[in-house]
Amino acid sequence: ALQTKEEQIEKLLLELEPQVKALNMGVETKELYNELLNRVKFAQATASASIQQAKRIKEEGRSLVKTLEDNKKLFSTRKMRNKGSFRKMGAIGWKVECGFSQ
Helix, strand or coil: HCCCCHHHHHHHHHHHHHHHHHHHHHHHHHHHHHHHCCCHEEECCCCHHHHHHHHHHHHHHHHHHHHHHHHHHHHHHHHHHHHHHHHHHHHHHHHHHHHHCC
């Protein structure tokens, strides 16, 4: 009778072994899933921070381009004004030279 009980226990253990393995695999799978989920969340946070940084850089770039364009316009305006001044100075100089040479 004792031997049959041991045989029954062994038989039950053999029947339960695949279920125990499957359960352990399920636990390992859940742990792996949680680890991968944490990695995905970290990657999303990193990507979001990168996007925010890229937006700031883009805005800084736009601001710099606007400043450069404004400076170019200002430079062109001053250049034209100075060109006119140099022409006037040349005409005055010519008149002065002509006046002295007489």
